[in-house]
Amino acid sequence: MQKSKKIVMSVDQLNYKVENNEILRNISFNIYENEFVGIIGPNGAGKTTLIKILLNEIKEYQGKVNIYKKIGYVPQHDYFDKSFPIKAYEIVLMGMYKEIGIFKHYKKYHKEKVHELLKLLQIDYLYDRKVGKLSGGEYQRLMLARALASNPEILILDEPEAGVDKKGELLFYKTLKELNKNMTIIMVSHDLSMVFKETNKVMCLNHSLHCHKSTADMTADDLKKIYSESLEMLVHIDKPLKVVSKND
Numbered sequence: 732m733q734k735s736k737k738i739v740m741s742v743d744q745l746n747y748k749v750e751n752n753e754i755l756r757n758i759s760f761n762i763y764e765n766e767f768v769g770i771i772g773p774n775g776a777g778k779t780t781l782i783k784i785l786l787n788e789i790k791e792y793q794g795k796v797n798i799y800k801k802i803g804y805v806p807q808h809d810y811f812d813k814s815f816p817i818k819a820y821e822i823v824l825m826g827m828y829k830e831i832g833i834f835k836h837y838k839k840y841h842k843e844k845v846h847e848l849l850k851l852l853q854i855d856y857l858y859d860r861k862v863g864k865l866s867g868g869e870y871q872r873l874m875l876a877r878a879l880a881s882n883p884e885i886l887i888l889d890e891p892e893a894g895v896d897k898k899g900e901l902l903f904y905k906t907l908k909e910l911n912k913n914m915t916i917i918m919v920s921h922d923l924s925m926v927f928k929e930t931n932k933v934m935c936l937n938h939s940l941h942c943h944k945s946t947a948d949m950t951a952d953d954l955k956k957i958y959s960e961s962l963e964m965l966v967h968i969d970k971p972l973k974v975v976s977k978n979d
């Protein structure tokens with residue numbers, strides 16, 4: 732069934748080094764429309780670097796990267812300096828900068844779109860609030876509104892759970908599930924329990940790609956290949972993983 736789906740992104744033999752430090756090694760994968768892919772891996776595994784390559788922020792790599800659809804990006808929690816005096820609606824307008832331009836020639840239509848997005852994400856009350864006054868969960872939803880402002884077909888999120896409490900996280904994933912009906916989602920996360928609950932594909936990255944498969948087919952051995960402390964990690968995963976015997 733998978734074969735009839737369209738490829739939205741394809742990476743072939745990607746290698747990336749900084750001086751003699753091999754950060755990404757021989758990475759190849761395809762992402763298909765409407766997939767919800769979780770990228771997991773330990774600290775320093777190259778997850779954010781891979782995202783930066785997909786976003787074309789890093790260009791000095793070897794291999795082929797083809798992106799066939801428009802990307803919206805939800806950055807890590809500390810992406811913006813929160814002491815900067817900017818209001819929530821202005822952050823969302825930034826997501827439309829290609830339409831508006833750097834001289835902020837926005838029209839009534841753009842502001843209406845901001846209201847629409849904030850309403851969709853249940854944070855319309857934040858419209859005029861300074862970004863430094865937002866909670867972790869509100870800030871995360873605002874970043875999502877900014878990413879959606881450019882009408883993306885692929886949404887990439889880098890550790891969206893950081894700085895958000897459990898209730899906020901559950902609400903956020905509910906929204907992502909809804910968006911996933913019309914959008915491909917790629918999410919870097921350290922929250923393995925949510926990755927196993929919410930995504931339908933998982934990539935295990937630790938400089939090279941150790942596995943890329945359906946979430947339902949993930950095994951404890953897949954995790955052991957990338958996490959040395961896998962036993963403690965497994966304790967926090969609600970969903971039972973397949974037990975693979977040595978003969979499998």
Ligand SMILES: Nc1ncnc2c1ncn2[C@@H]1O[C@H](COP(=O)(O)OP(=O)(O)OP(=O)(O)O)[C@@H](O)[C@H]1O
Nearest residue numbers: 749752754772773774775776777778779780781921
């Ligand atoms: N410009 C750079 N120069 C040198 N080393 C770099 C550079 N960018 C990244 N690295 C190194 O590459 C490795 C991968 O970093 P990256 O941020 O991609 O990891 P990550 O998997 O996202 O980690 P985390 O889960 O901690 O956020 C790290 O060891 C990092 O120090």
